[in-house]
Amino acid sequence: MFGYSSRMPAATILHADLDAFYASVEQLLDPSLRGKPIAVGGGVVLAASYEAKRFGVTGGMPGRQARVLCPDLRFVPGNFFEYQRLGDEVFEVCRDFTPVVERISIDEAFLDVTGSVHLFGPASDIAATIRRRVQAEIGLPLSIGVARTKHLAKIASQVAKPDGLVVVEPEDEIAFLSPLPVRLIWGVGPVTGERLAAEGITTIGDLAEESPGRLASLLGQAAGPKLASLARNHDPRRVEVERRAGSVSAQSAVGRMRATPELVSATILHLADRVTSRLRGRQRAGRTITARVRFTDLRSVTRSATLAAAVSTTSIVSTVACELVASALADHAHEREVSLLGVAVSGLEMSPVLQLELPLGLEDQHLRPGTPRSADRWSLERSVDAARERFGRDAVGYASVGLSDRRVPDDFRQLAERPL
DNA sequence: TCTGGGGTCCTAGGACCC
DNA sequence: TCTGGGGTCCTAGGACCC
Numbered sequence: 024m025f026g027y028s029s030r031m032p033a034a035t036i037l038h039a040d041l042d043a044f045y046a047s048v049e050q051l052l053d054p055s056l057r058g059k060p061i062a063v064g065g066g067v068v069l070a071a072s073y074e075a076k077r078f079g080v081t082g083g084m085p086g087r088q089a090r091v092l093c094p095d096l097r098f099v100p101g102n103f104f105e106y107q108r109l110g111d112e113v114f115e116v117c118r119d120f121t122p123v124v125e126r127i128s129i130d131e132a133f134l135d136v137t138g139s140v141h142l143f144g145p146a147s148d149i150a151a152t153i154r155r156r157v158q159a160e161i162g163l164p165l166s167i168g169v170a171r172t173k174h175l176a177k178i179a180s181q182v183a184k185p186d187g188l189v190v191v192e193p194e195d196e197i198a199f200l201s202p203l204p205v206r207l208i209w210g211v212g213p214v215t216g217e218r219l220a221a222e223g224i225t226t227i228g229d230l231a232e233e234s235p236g237r238l239a240s241l242l243g244q245a246a247g248p249k250l251a252s253l254a255r256n257h258d259p260r261r262v263e264v265e266r267r268a269g270s271v272s273a274q275s276a277v278g279r280m281r282a283t284p285e286l287v288s289a290t291i292l293h294l295a296d297r298v299t300s301r302l303r304g305r306q307r308a309g310r311t312i313t314a315r316v317r318f319t320d321l322r323s324v325t326r327s328a329t330l331a332a333a334v335s336t337t338s339i340v341s342t343v344a345c346e347l348v349a350s351a352l353a354d355h356a357h358e359r360e361v362s363l364l365g366v367a368v369s370g371l372e373m374s375p376v377l378q379l380e381l382p383l384g385l386e387d388q389h390l391r392p393g394t395p396r397s398a399d400r401w402s403l404e405r406s407v408d409a410a411r412e413r414f415g416r417d418a419v420g421y422a423s424v425g426l427s428d429r430r431v432p433d434d435f436r437q438l439a440e441r442p443l
Numbered sequence: 444t445c446t447g448g449g450g451t452c453c454t455a456g457g458a459c460c461c
Numbered sequence: 462t463c464t465g466g467g468g469t470c471c472t473a474g475g476a477c478c479c
Contacts, residue, residue: 064447066447067446067447068446069447082446082447082479083446083447084446085444085445085446087444088444088445088446127478127479128450128478128479129479130479131479209477209478210452210476210477210478211477212476212477212478213476213477214475214476214477215476215477243453243454244453244454245452245453245454246452246453246454246476268449268450268451269450269451270449270450270451271449271450272448272449272450273448273449274447274448274449275447275448276446276447276448311471311472313472313473319445320445321445321446323474324473324474325472325473325474326472326473327471327472327473328471328472329470329471329472363447365448367449367450435447435448436447436448436449438448438449439447439448439449439450439479440448440449440450441449441450441451
């Protein structure tokens with residue numbers, strides 16, 4: 024009977040994930056690196072090839088430790104502009120099959136092909152074609168998971184790696200999920216994983232048998248029930264094409280630094296400038312300024328202040344952030360050295376030309392007498408921005424005084440930036 | 444010799460208002 | 462004199478993701 028067939032929705036969500044992305048690009052660009060254990064980075068491993076991962080080398084690991092695990096490990100400096108270019112090319116291929124592409128990072132995206140199957144055939148065929156094209160036209164391995172929901176598709180792509188395709192048909196979902204470790208669930212990290220393991224919960228099937236109430240008392244009012252419903256295979260999230268960032272931040276590891284006012288203000292000025300020039304470039308501004316200080320034992324503290332109006336000027340943000348750092352340091356007077364400083368602006372709003380008038384009275388209360396009037400400074404900063412647009416980001420700016428040379432290149436930072 | 448950088452979301456407590 | 466509940470905003474910290 025026509026109207027009564029209770030067929031389940033088809034598997035039309037794809038999660039596409041480039042394998043060991045930076046390392047794969049290096050092996051693509053330099054054939055002599057293919058099949059060899061390599062790491063992008065130096066002081067710290069930013070990415071490792073599968074050959075290196077086999078030795079236990081992972082991203083974020085100190086270079087020295089990686090060399091111990093894998094003596095033949097070859098370090099390459101990184102072609103960051105190529106990562107951006109090739110990543111964009113890959114997801115342009117995806118867009119040939121659907122406009123509904125949610126890019127979640129440089130190397131990863133969700134696709135909804137519900138509206139495309141009548142043109143290109145079933146989602147599994149689309150996924151196979153995308154993988155073939157990305158390999159043939161760009162030369163990179165791409166793993167794809169295909170399923171009915173984002174949660175399932177993401178897990179499927181993890182299972183598919185490296186260079187694989189896993190399709191979870193609706194009738195197979197429970198059998199697919201149940202035996203998998205809870206750590207594969209998006210949102211279950213080391214702490215939650217341990218907490219669950221302590222209760223004897225190790226597989227997604229175990230998790231699905233727990234009551235939401237028990238999980239809520241174990242993991243919190245929000246996380247518990249959310250996890251329970253994912254484990255029971257309910258995932259209402261849609262693939263969303265565009266999402267703007269709600270905060271901007273910049274931070275810098277400074278090795279070990281005596282927190283003198285001079286070094287703090289020079290570093291904070293540099294970081295505030297990174298953050299606010301991005302804001303100004305997108306006509307945005309934010310009300311809340313947060314400063315982060317990490318001490319040498321890796322404990323970190325934050326201090327924040329919410330202003331009456333949204334701001335995007337380097338001078339206001341750096342002045343407020345310096346005061347916040349000073350207050351954090353005053354609360355930890357026994358700490359003599361810091362290992363990281365950070366600045367964030369959140370509570371973002373659109374900020375058209377109005378920005379010129381708004382902060383006038385507001386910022387002056389944060390500034391010493393004798394500094395240029397805010398409108399003058401704002402137009403000065405706009406001309407700095409303009410010079411950067413013409414001559415590049417490094418053409419004009421505040422020196423990054425006191426930053427150790429282990430610091431990550433600016434090109435790499437830009438890869439991680441989310442569109443504002 | 445101690446893991447880099449840019450983000451999101453949640454929690455808990457306090458201030459303040461009605 | 463002591464008593465209640467709820468909403469909103471802010472701050473600080475933490476887990477997690479890529």
